[in-house]
Amino acid sequence: MLVVFKIDGLTPGEAFTLEVQAQTKPFRDNTVLAASWCQPKHAWLSSDGETWTPSGAGTLSADKVMSYTIKATAPQMSVAWGPPFVPSDAEKLLTEIAAKLPEAKRFELAKTRGGRPVNGIRIGDENAPHQVWIGSRQHAWEAGGSQVGRGFIRWYASDEAKELRAQTCLHYIPIMDVDNAAIGAGGKESIPRDHNRDWADEPIYPEVAAAQRMIRDIHAKHGLDVFIDLHNPGASDPIFFFGPFAFERMTGLQQRNYQRWIGFAAANITEPRKVDPKYRFATYVKTDEERGRMSSGWVRANTGDFTISVTLETGWNSPLMSVEGYGKVGAGLGRALAAYLSENPRRE
Ligand SMILES: [Zn+2]
Missing domain, CATH: 3.40.630.10 (Zn peptidases)
Structure with a gap:
């Protein structure tokens, strides 16, 4: 899935951590979605839905959780896998x-x-x-x-x-x-x-x-x-x-x-x-x-x-x-x- 979601209640200027796991269950037959679709190197961020900037590179933990440190630039931000086009x-x-x-x-x-x-x-x-x-x-x-x-x-x-x-x-x-x-x-x-x-x-x-x-x-x-x-x-x-x-x-x-x-x-x-x-x-x-x-x-x-x-x-x-x-x-x-x-x- 191409994921875009919104995070609310942020304090501009403060950093927060976003953790993302890859899919573990098959989406069809025996096919599990490649981890990069859920865990790109950078999360993409927008506060207006028009301009999109990459976060710093995420870090992958031993138990395969990707963590991105994101600095809030607005009270509400959109986060996506890549710059979306809907x-x-x-x-x-x-x-x-x-x-x-x-x-x-x-x-x-x-x-x-x-x-x-x-x-x-x-x-x-x-x-x-x-x-x-x-x-x-x-x-x-x-x-x-x-x-x-x-x-x-x-x-x-x-x-x-x-x-x-x-x-x-x-x-x-x-x-x-x-x-x-x-x-x-x-x-x-x-x-x-x-x-x-x-x-x-x-x-x-x-x-x-x-x-x-x-x-x-x-x-x-x-x-x-x-x-x-x-x-x-x-x-x-x-x-x-x-x-x-x-x-x-x-x-x-x-x-x-x-x-x-x-x-x-x-x-x-x-x-x-x-x-x-x-x-x-x-x-x-x-x-x-x-x-x-x-x-x-x-x-x-x-x-x-x-x-x-x-x-x-x-x-x-x-x-x-x-x-x-x-x-x-x-x-x-x-x-x-x-x-x-x-x-x-x-x-x-
Ligand atoms: Zn194609």
Whole structure:
């Protein structure tokens, strides 16, 4: 579970100790949640729900209790596993971007199985020469994916991106698995199906089905240039892209475009850590059938030779991976996109 809770009755200026135990009981079958999900190196603190700062590093006792010493900055403080991003943050962000760019169009992608809206925003003319789709939170507990998305879309709405916006139609979705994000559930490997294994012929989740319909439609009418799914899975992961399994065997347009992309990504995503300049491959997904049900694989199979479809993976469990740190990754992603689209990826 992605935990955020409030502590009341604090005296500003005084320190208190927070002790946290890891899960000991399985949450499913024989699987016990990894301790880092409950006991990150730093607890994250906020007194206004907007700014989040890491506590000092916790200390783990011999009986596996993590203790954080926290200095109170307000009578009531929120404590979290990492900087959170919940549906109300998505709503605020979309409102902010729509106010800044009057030409942008908000849209409801779908209503979830739980009846919640999955919202997005379209920026740019439908018939623009370049078409881009960027989204996050197919895995609900990967809140950093939405933090990167927020950094990206704020950059995209800034003056620096004016030229890119004039040439591009962008579809952006801050949270895909709204149902699990709303209740603080993990989502990964969820039942009945992992959200990012649902890109099948008959998806279980209405928002996946709707994204497939829209992406097919965009590609049929205008051609999709770039699809990027933002993830944030591993406690100590670096920042890297999962590329196409067939990358080594690719030729021509495909090979050139994926190579250009990773080059521009490496040149532009440099803070708070440099992105890995080589693709990694999600080899833990074993069968072609399952690989085809991942969003990036489905998009590759349903678009063109010039389309690139990748996932950007960030780690967490580090004070570097703050709201600001993730934001810088997102801005770097935007700059990489501008550089990539500065030459038409459809040219032979
Ligand atoms: Zn993920």
